[in-house]
Amino acid sequence: MALDLLKRLLFFAILLVAQALVLNHIHLFNCATPLLYVYLVLLFPRNFPKWAILLWSFALGLCVDSFTNTPGVAAGSMTLIGALQPYIFEPFIPRDSAEDLEPGMRTLGVTSFVYYTIIMVLIYCLAYFTLETFNFFNWIQWLMSIGGSTILTVVLILVIENIRRG
Amino acid sequence: MHNLLEFLAKYHHWFLFVVLEVVSFVLLFKYNSYQGSVWFSSANVVAGKLYEWDSAVESFFSLTKVNQELTTRNVYLERQVEQLNNQLTALTENPDAAKAGQLQMLNDYKLIPAKVVHNAITGQDNLITIDKGEADGVRKDMGVACGNGIVGIVYMTSSHYSVIIPVLNKNSNISVSIAKRGYFGYLHWQGGSSRIAYVDDIPRHAHFRLYDKVVTSGYSSVFPPGVMVGKILHVYNSADGLSYRLEVELSTDFGLLRDVCVIDDAIMKQRLELLRAAQDSLKTKEH
Numbered sequence: 001m002a003l004d005l006l007k008r009l010l011f012f013a014i015l016l017v018a019q020a021l022v023l024n025h026i027h028l029f030n031c032a033t034p035l036l037y038v039y040l041v042l043l044f045p046r047n048f049p050k051w052a053i054l055l056w057s058f059a060l061g062l063c064v065d066s067f068t069n070t071p072g073v074a075a076g077s078m079t080l081i082g083a084l085q086p087y088i089f090e091p092f093i094p095r096d097s098a099e100d101l102e103p104g105m106r107t108l109g110v111t112s113f114v115y116y117t118i119i120m121v122l123i124y125c126l127a128y129f130t131l132e133t134f135n136f137f138n139w140i141q142w143l144m145s146i147g148g149s150t151i152l153t154v155v156l157i158l159v160i161e162n163i164r165r166g
Numbered sequence: 167m168h169n170l171l172e173f174l175a176k177y178h179h180w181f182l183f184v185v186l187e188v189v190s191f192v193l194l195f196k197y198n199s200y201q202g203s204v205w206f207s208s209a210n211v212v213a214g215k216l217y218e219w220d221s222a223v224e225s226f227f228s229l230t231k232v233n234q235e236l237t238t239r240n241v242y243l244e245r246q247v248e249q250l251n252n253q254l255t256a257l258t259e260n261p262d263a264a265k266a267g268q269l270q271m272l273n274d275y276k277l278i279p280a281k282v283v284h285n286a287i288t289g290q291d292n293l294i295t296i297d298k299g300e301a302d303g304v305r306k307d308m309g310v311a312c313g314n315g316i317v318g319i320v321y322m323t324s325s326h327y328s329v330i331i332p333v334l335n336k337n338s339n340i341s342v343s344i345a346k347r348g349y350f351g352y353l354h355w356q357g358g359s360s361r362i363a364y365v366d367d368i369p370r371h372a373h374f375r376l377y378d379k380v381v382t383s384g385y386s387s388v389f390p391p392g393v394m395v396g397k398i399l400h401v402y403n404s405a406d407g408l409s410y411r412l413e414v415e416l417s418t419d420f421g422l423l424r425d426v427c428v429i430d431d432a433i434m435k436q437r438l439e440l441l442r443a444a445q446d447s448l449k450t451k452e453h
Contacts, residue, residue, distance in 0.1 A: 017216070020213075020216065020217075021216070021220050024286075027288045030288065049179075050179035050182075051178060051179045051182050054179060054182050054183055054186055055182075055186075058186045058189075058190070061190070065193075066210060066212075066213045067213050067216075067217075067284075068286075069293045069329065071193035071194065072189075072190040072191060072192070072193035072194030072195075073190075073194060075186075075189070075190040075193065076187055076190030076191060076194065079183060079186040079187050079190060080187070082183075083179070083180075083183040131194060133290075
């Protein structure tokens with residue numbers, strides 16, 4: 001249990017540093033930014049306590065916010081997908097699987113994992129960019145940011161997941 | 167009572183969800199007015215330190231270009247000073263008095279050199295973090311400039327870091343004027359390119375040429391007069407047709423920003439206080 005916590009904490013730190021120092025500087029076509037830290041929420045196993053998921057996602061959101069000077073934007077969106085994660089994960093669980101099944105390409109199969117990732121990241125990007133453009137609304141920019149960032153994030157997560165599996 | 171407790175126990179995670187969302191939204195909407203939130207910005211110690219290391223690594227790769235730029239600028243300024251000095255001595259009988267006056271003027275401004283540790287230019291509301299804070303004498307609303315021109319205004323300070331609202335921010339609003347012609351307006355940025363900003367409220371009767379220099383006016387009491395802003399690229403009519411709107415190419419390259427100076431201007435502050443006192447006394451007369 002303690003080892004699990006430590007591992008998750010390390011993953012948390014790596015995602016945070018990668019986001020702050022590398023990924024936040026990427027703006028492909030002025031719209032697509034990879035928001036890799038969603039990965040933390042994706043990987044909570046089945047029957048993981050819901051309050052813990054919420055606290056983990058809120059904390060990571062707040063930390064990411066500190067680096068981008070946008071308090072509340074990532075924190076609010078992360079809390080949202082943190083709350084939805086158990087319910088979105090539920091339909092993808094194969095029959096007769098372990099009680100503490102961890103989402104991943106190996107456990108869910110490639111197709112299911114891809115769908116699961118796309119749904120989660122899309123909801124996240126929708127919430128994130130809606131909150132971010134609260135005072136300055138530009139339809140085209142908003143849609144482009146959501147689309148571009150979703151695609152880039154999903155691709156990045158799938159690539160990393162593939163390497164982890166291999 | 168028992169039922170209530172059971173209900174709470176069963177759905178406790180939803181309550182937590184609501185609490186966390188409320189916290190997020192409070193942060194989101196209070197950020198602009200609530201100075202305490204400096205802890206959740208890049209001016210806090212951990213984020214500041216991390217960005218400092220990051221920019222130290224990055225600076226190794228950009229130093230050559232920055233150095234080159236500074237040297238060119240330095241040579242240009244030295245030549246300008248020499249020229250002006252020659253003019254001044256030619257015009258005044260007593261060269262020593264003129265020199266003393268110049269030194270006096272320089273003493274009014276205290277410059278605090280600082281390094282940029284974090285900088286964004288791609289968003290709508292960009293902010294810059296520098297490695298000097300209250301402990302070094304940086305206060306809110308001080309002006310910030312670099313070798314090539316203006317950068318922005320200090321917005322939040324912690325003890326060792328500060329966050330600056332640069333020109334490249336929708337909320338930035340700096341009083342500027344056209345050099346040597348005196349007409350003044352307000353500098354705004356509209357997003358998009360990091361080299362282009364706009365000056366609004368230039369009167370219709372103003373005379374100026376394309377490629378004229380735009381400098382700070384000194385009216386805003388944040389910047390001393392004459393700090394370089396950029397040069398005029400285009401002239402448009404304003405939306406209501408009552409004034410001109412100038413497209414300005416900024417002289418500061420925000421993408422390469424490394425070394426900046428915070429302008430600590432005690433004299434300015436006195437002038438601002440005097441102006442406020444004058445306005446207040448006018449108000450009391452009206453009543």
